[in-house]
Amino acid sequence: MKTKIFFYLALLLLTACSNSVEDLTTDEFKLQQLTSSLSGVENPSFSPEGNQVYYLENLGFNQDALRRIDTDGRNNEIVFTREDLRNYVLTDDNATIIFDNSYNYPDSADTEILITNYFGDGFTKVLAKSDSTAFLDIFPVDMNPVDSLLLLDILFEENGTITNRVFTYDLVAGRYKQISGNLNAYASSFSPDKSKILYAAEEGNNSFTINTADTSGNNVLIIYRVEEKIELAGYSLDGFKVLFGAPDSMAQIQVSSIASDGTNFRWLTYNGVNNKPSGYSNDSKFVLYSSNRYVENPEDYDVYIYDEVLDNEHLIMNNSGSDYGVEFSPKEQKVLILSDSPGLPNLFIYDFTHIYH
Numbered sequence: 001m002k003t004k005i006f007f008y009l010a011l012l013l014l015t016a017c018s019n020s021v022e023d024l025t026t027d028e029f030k031l032q033q034l035t036s037s038l039s040g041v042e043n044p045s046f047s048p049e050g051n052q053v054y055y056l057e058n059l060g061f062n063q064d065a066l067r068r069i070d071t072d073g074r075n076n077e078i079v080f081t082r083e084d085l086r087n088y089v090l091t092d093d094n095a096t097i098i099f100d101n102s103y104n105y106p107d108s109a110d111t112e113i114l115i116t117n118y119f120g121d122g123f124t125k126v127l128a129k130s131d132s133t134a135f136l137d138i139f140p141v142d143m144n145p146v147d148s149l150l151l152l153d154i155l156f157e158e159n160g161t162i163t164n165r166v167f168t169y170d171l172v173a174g175r176y177k178q179i180s181g182n183l184n185a186y187a188s189s190f191s192p193d194k195s196k197i198l199y200a201a202e203e204g205n206n207s208f209t210i211n212t213a214d215t216s217g218n219n220v221l222i223i224y225r226v227e228e229k230i231e232l233a234g235y236s237l238d239g240f241k242v243l244f245g246a247p248d249s250m251a252q253i254q255v256s257s258i259a260s261d262g263t264n265f266r267w268l269t270y271n272g273v274n275n276k277p278s279g280y281s282n283d284s285k286f287v288l289y290s291s292n293r294y295v296e297n298p299e300d301y302d303v304y305i306y307d308e309v310l311d312n313e314h315l316i317m318n319n320s321g322s323d324y325g326v327e328f329s330p331k332e333q334k335v336l337i338l339s340d341s342p343g344l345p346n347l348f349i350y351d352f353t354h355i356y357h
Helices: 002-017
Strands: 021-023 031-033 041-046 052-060 063-070 077-083 085-090 096-105 108-117 124-128 135-144 149-158 161-170 175-178 184-190 196-202 208-214 221-226 231-235 241-247 253-259 275-280 286-291 302-307 312-317 323-328 334-339 346-351
Touching (some): 041 085, 041 323, 041 346, 052 085, 052 346, 077 096, 221 241, 302 334, 312 334
Parallel strands (some): 253 275
Antiparallel strands (some): 041 052, 052 063, 196 208, 231 241, 275 286, 286 302, 334 346
16 A cells, blocks of 8 residues: 555656646637548548648458548548558658558468559559568658658568568669668658658667668667667657657656757656657647556547647647547648547547647
8 A cells, every 4th residue: 555655646746846737628629620430540640731631541341541631621532442551651742652552362462562643543563572581561651752762661581580670662773772780670760851761779688779870771870779669759850859759767658859969868758657759840849749647547648749948748638538649730730639539549630829939
């Protein structure tokens, strides 16, 4: 009993010493439900212009749709349907969609990466899991249209050992390039100017790192190292900072940032509970993350915006289920939220113009 009382006293003390919290969930007019899918929504993202939201929806009978909807809730349309869609990448000009399509037939099982245009007219196969017997699975994660480089996370088998590795694929030359070496690497992305690749890696012996490399896999720089797994979110839009989740002394994930050269590490939360970082706003002043502050329910996350300039946080959504901040709009003061309350996961838009400065 004494241990339980001490735990809650410690949690209260941590909360009291942390940043001030402003509850904005009563401002219901600032929160708009965007979708009402009966099968649930997956992998949502803003379009590069920020005026639309893309997402995947299961249609049944092994058919999935890539859909898009205007941020005001109008013009919800299917871009295309395929069997077993899992992920997609939008190019910066929103003219090209790259996606992976897995299928499993009695005489054939494979995963393919295909390309289509904004309208979903026609499909061009780019590469496939069957390109190499070492490939167990492939996921497109980012695109550098200037150099025609596709960034991939590949589940890789070598000498009986399975790891996740980061590759690029040159769409012009048709050539793979391994970026992360033999490390078990994950959560890769290009820097905003597409000159570097960011990824997290497991070195072994309880050592996890955040690394940057050039697009050839050279000039590797370890900017952070810790003994527990890292949840990597990505660069700020100006490329000066990296946002990630780092374990605290109790192995709870705290939202953290570090300069892209490995200096100026900061805890942005330190609240004794698990947090999931999502990303920076387009001006790099605000941070979006989700936080589980209900010890009795580890799946009950709420959505927060942290103001790095004023050093305070704003609670923007706290439904009874799992609420996750997806990302900031690239152009406006809006946040995309995925919530399963009530029912299956659906999308919401939150307008934070009233706290923007």
